[in-house]
Amino acid sequence: MNLMFISDEDRADLWRTHLLKQLPGLNFYVWPADSDVDKTTIDYVLVWKPAAGVIKQFPNIKAILSLGAGIDGITCDPELPTDKPIVRLVDNSLSQGMTQFAVYWAIHFHRDLGKYRVFEQHKTWTQLPQSDAAECRIGLLGLGELGTAVGQALARLQFNVAGWSRSQKSIDGITSYAGAAALPGFLKRTDILICLLPLTAETEGIINGRLLEQLPRGSVVINLARGRHLVDEDLLAALDCGHLSAAVLDVFHTEPLAPDHPFWDHPKVTVTPHIAALTFPHSGAQYIANNVRRMERGEAPENLIDLKKGY
Amino acid sequence: MNLMFISDEDRADLWRTHLLKQLPGLNFYVWPADSDVDKTTIDYVLVWKPAAGVIKQFPNIKAILSLGAGIDGITCDPELPTDKPIVRLVDNSLSQGMTQFAVYWAIHFHRDLGKYRVFEQHKTWTQLPQSDAAECRIGLLGLGELGTAVGQALARLQFNVAGWSRSQKSIDGITSYAGAAALPGFLKRTDILICLLPLTAETEGIINGRLLEQLPRGSVVINLARGRHLVDEDLLAALDCGHLSAAVLDVFHTEPLAPDHPFWDHPKVTVTPHIAALTFPHSGAQYIANNVRRMERGEAPENLIDLKKGY
Numbered sequence: 272m273n274l275m276f277i278s279d280e281d282r283a284d285l286w287r288t289h290l291l292k293q294l295p296g297l298n299f300y301v302w303p304a305d306s307d308v309d310k311t312t313i314d315y316v317l318v319w320k321p322a323a324g325v326i327k328q329f330p331n332i333k334a335i336l337s338l339g340a341g342i343d344g345i346t347c348d349p350e351l352p353t354d355k356p357i358v359r360l361v362d363n364s365l366s367q368g369m370t371q372f373a374v375y376w377a378i379h380f381h382r383d384l385g386k387y388r389v390f391e392q393h394k395t396w397t398q399l400p401q402s403d404a405a406e407c408r409i410g411l412l413g414l415g416e417l418g419t420a421v422g423q424a425l426a427r428l429q430f431n432v433a434g435w436s437r438s439q440k441s442i443d444g445i446t447s448y449a450g451a452a453a454l455p456g457f458l459k460r461t462d463i464l465i466c467l468l469p470l471t472a473e474t475e476g477i478i479n480g481r482l483l484e485q486l487p488r489g490s491v492v493i494n495l496a497r498g499r500h501l502v503d504e505d506l507l508a509a510l511d512c513g514h515l516s517a518a519v520l521d522v523f524h525t526e527p528l529a530p531d532h533p534f535w536d537h538p539k540v541t542v543t544p545h546i547a548a549l550t551f552p553h554s555g556a557q558y559i560a561n562n563v564r565r566m567e568r569g570e571a572p573e574n575l576i577d578l579k580k581g582y
Numbered sequence: 583m584n585l586m587f588i589s590d591e592d593r594a595d596l597w598r599t600h601l602l603k604q605l606p607g608l609n610f611y612v613w614p615a616d617s618d619v620d621k622t623t624i625d626y627v628l629v630w631k632p633a634a635g636v637i638k639q640f641p642n643i644k645a646i647l648s649l650g651a652g653i654d655g656i657t658c659d660p661e662l663p664t665d666k667p668i669v670r671l672v673d674n675s676l677s678q679g680m681t682q683f684a685v686y687w688a689i690h691f692h693r694d695l696g697k698y699r700v701f702e703q704h705k706t707w708t709q710l711p712q713s714d715a716a717e718c719r720i721g722l723l724g725l726g727e728l729g730t731a732v733g734q735a736l737a738r739l740q741f742n743v744a745g746w747s748r749s750q751k752s753i754d755g756i757t758s759y760a761g762a763a764a765l766p767g768f769l770k771r772t773d774i775l776i777c778l779l780p781l782t783a784e785t786e787g788i789i790n791g792r793l794l795e796q797l798p799r800g801s802v803v804i805n806l807a808r809g810r811h812l813v814d815e816d817l818l819a820a821l822d823c824g825h826l827s828a829a830v831l832d833v834f835h836t837e838p839l840a841p842d843h844p845f846w847d848h849p850k851v852t853v854t855p856h857i858a859a860l861t862f863p864h865s866g867a868q869y870i871a872n873n874v875r876r877m878e879r880g881e882a883p884e885n886l887i888d889l890k891k892g893y
Contacts, residue, residue: 363740364712364714367714367715367739367740368693368712370739371689371692371693371715371739372689372693374685374689374739375686375689375690375693378682378683378685378686379686381682382679382682382683382686382857384686387854387855387857390855391846391852391853391854394841394846395855396837396838396839396855397855398855398856398857398860399857400860401675401679401857401859401860401862402862403675403678403862403865404678404682424738424739427735427738428678428681428682428685428735429678526707527707528707530705535702535705541702542702543698544698544701544706544707544708544709545709546693546698546709546710546712548712549709549711549712551712551713551714554714
């Protein structure tokens with residue numbers, strides 16, 4: 272069995288080590304170093320943000336395996352073959368990482384821990400009132416694998432959690448709002464908005480001025496999905512006029528974020544370098560190997576993408 | 583029914599409002615403003631850090647009700663009557679607050695979020711490896727109400743959690759270490775030590791140089807219990823020689839912490855002003871009213887203190 276690894280951002284050596292433990296007979300090739308291999312013999316491509324036209328050079332692949340949970344870095348290839356199944360990566364490391372990151376920032380804002388950091392710098396001993404987590408309304412944009420994991424963790428910590436998604440969901444501890452008509456009601460009750468949507472034609476630019484003005488004054492925006500969900504200028508305007516109190520941004524239109532981008536220095540914005548959740552090769556390799564074994568047995572893989580929905 | 587409120591740190595007006603909602607027939611007096619009331623008619627004292635000799639002035643009280651989870655601020659009164667039951671406050675707001683605070687700092691250190699804050703200041707786009715929470719070993723000193731709540735929340739977030747207590751415990755997701763003989767094994771496997779012990783003769787000064795040197799190099803100490811659990815100089819020495827990587831301190835020998843105390847400016851120490859968990863009067867009043875009703879019916883109150891154990 273032959274697999275071609277195509278990514279500039281992931282470590283081929285780690286993925287090779289962990290995949291060979293799971294699939295000892297695998298021939299693991301790396302693009303472009305191994306570009307002289309017979310491309311018709313490649314069974315699978317394991318990819319993240321391939322250059323346009325690379326994937327179509329492998330005519331006999333059984334599936335395109337994404338190294339990420341989102342697949343917008345694959346479907347943006349204008350020459351992507353449309354007859355090959357695409358499988359996204361669903362891994363405990365991603366939901367664990369997203370959960371940690373979202374929980375951290377929810378507590379940070381709920382408990383005013385940024386203010387205590389300033390108090391400490393001034394050696395000020397001041398106790399702020401502590402309110403009940405049940406009074407802190409968290410709103411998740413997106414209730415897929417990651418949104419659900421994050422929402423359930425926050426609900427277990429007694430936060431008041433709602434989620435907005437395309438279709439109605441029934442998840443313990445999470446109030447479900449579904450479809451465009453339900454969005455205003457969802458925004459009106461949200462103090463901390465956390466975006467974990469897939470990037471599709473419908474969700475691109477969804478966090479814009481029209482959406483932000485429907486949040487209560489003083490609310491917080493946390494984007495953990497994709498930079499293109501957000502209209503940067505609209506977020507800056509909502510922060511600067513005092514409507515929003517803070518934003519945490521882990522993803523950006525262009526990554527790395529340009530040194531002259533106003534997000535870096537903005538006093539109300541926290542910038543992190545797309546690290547909310549990284550895939551651990553050791554557990555990601557287990558997931559991918561399981562899916563490869565399923566396909567080799569003629570079964571459908573788990574978490575096959577529906578290209579019509581875009582996720 | 584007559585109750586005397588005795589505390590310089592808690593807001594009498596809020597406690598009056600919330601207690602009267604629960605116990606409409608209650609006469610709520612405040613010390614020392616109401617010191618001319620007939621002291622023999624007082625049924626209960628609701629107290630936090632009363633001055634020495636104040637409580638004994640009320641000869642007919644049925645119980646001493648603590649405004650805090652710890653009762654060291656009451657038992658340190660050398661003239662405390664020994665024949666009156668003492669009841670500590672066990673309230674969801676305390677376990678919720680402690681859980682939030684401990685979870686926040688566990689994620690902070692596990693995910694290197696302090697380093698990302700420095701990266702942001704330098705506009706540096708660097709991704710650090712993300713390890714599995716299961717490889718991050720949290721050790722709770724103390725597995726009472728609060729330690730158990732904190733440990734369970736951390737276990738649900740997939741951290742590797744152990745707890746050390748006087749007697750063996752059986753709590754889902756928490757490895758139990760009990761008694762002095764088990765302390766070295768507990769410390770050896772602990773990357774993040776969180777103290778939630780009661781303050782007793784045995785636990786005073788327990789976080790000293792001998793204990794700290796048994797933690798792995800690079801570990802972190804978080805004290806959320808009482809300042810007197812910690813030997814300040816020993817902690818500073820362990821931080822300065824590089825054995826410990828960080829400390830978060832919410833409690834101190836003297837509070838407020840003196841402006842010239844070295845903790846304030848130490849680059850490895852985070853100081854917070856005893857805010858990990860505050861009591862909400864609205865839920866605390868429900869708990870206290872329930873206990874008063876039990877005692878008025880002749881039943882034992884919940885969470886009666888065992889003065890021999892000291893908690």
